[in-house]
Amino acid sequence: MKLLHLDASSLGQHSVSRELSAAIVDQLARDVSSLEITYRDLTAQPLPHWTPVQDAESPAAQLGQDVLDEFKAADVIVIGAPMYNFSIPSQLKAWIDRVVIAGQTFRYTENGPQGLATGKRVIVASSRGGVYSSGPAAGLDFQENYLRAVLGFIGITDVQFIRAEGVSIGAEHKVKAIASARDSIGSVVTKAA
Numbered sequence: 001m002k003l004l005h006l007d008a009s010s011l012g013q014h015s016v017s018r019e020l021s022a023a024i025v026d027q028l029a030r031d032v033s034s035l036e037i038t039y040r041d042l043t044a045q046p047l048p049h050w051t052p053v054q055d056a057e058s059p060a061a062q063l064g065q066d067v068l069d070e071f072k073a074a075d076v077i078v079i080g081a082p083m084y085n086f087s088i089p090s091q092l093k094a095w096i097d098r099v100v101i102a103g104q105t106f107r108y109t110e111n112g113p114q115g116l117a118t119g120k121r122v123i124v125a126s127s128r129g130g131v132y133s134s135g136p137a138a139g140l141d142f143q144e145n146y147l148r149a150v151l152g153f154i155g156i157t158d159v160q161f162i163r164a165e166g167v168s169i170g171a172e173h174k175v176k177a178i179a180s181a182r183d184s185i186g187s188v189v190t191k192a193a
């Protein structure tokens with residue numbers, strides 16, 4: 001089984017989503033004996049924004065192709081995805097722009113768009129400073145809702161979230177949010193394996 005592990009937080013070792021995505025991958029590695037892991041750090045090695053390919057032999061075009069091939073080959077994708085300004089970091093958006101490609105991962109048909117990246121599972125390690133799972137800010141969640149929408153568009157419907165939210169409310173709240181997210185990893189990952 002091939003696993004693609006992505007991180008998109010700029011906070012390095014202080015990152016909540018990186019801590020959680022690593023814990024998810026560790027759990028998967030314990031559960032699945034022959035797991036082939038590819039890691040891509042989208043902030044340490046940011047992808048250039050998508051542009052039309054001028055030269056298919058150029059390093060940028062080759063990198064884009066590598067990213068797409070890596071995604072298409074993966075059975076499971078673990079994404080460390082913080083909320084930035086109600087959405088996702090632009091580094092993660094740059095990756096999405098490389099994998100949501102007409103004719104590759106979706107196509108237009110007479111009956112509307114059809115996802116072609118079927119059969120994959122995605123586990124998202126979601127971190128956010130405020131609370132969006134319920135309450136007055138629920139309508140401002142363009143992070144998890146966007147990821148679910150864009151992954152669904154290309155045919156991935158098995159998307160699960162391990163979430164630590166309200167981490168900016170205070171130190172105690174943050175510790176509890178991370179502990180609760182970690183506690184849920186076992187059951188979610190076992191399901192995903």
Ligand SMILES: Cc1cc2nc3c(=O)[nH]c(=O)nc-3n(C[C@H](O)[C@H](O)[C@H](O)COP(=O)(O)O)c2cc1C
Nearest residue numbers: 009011015016017082083084085086127128129130
């Ligand atoms: C640039 C930036 C934008 C952010 N925007 C939001 C936001 O819109 N809503 C929110 O609840 N938290 C926001 N936060 C807080 C982060 O979501 C929170 O610190 C989270 O833990 C970041 O993930 P990380 O720890 O993996 O880096 C923002 C943080 C940064 C650095």
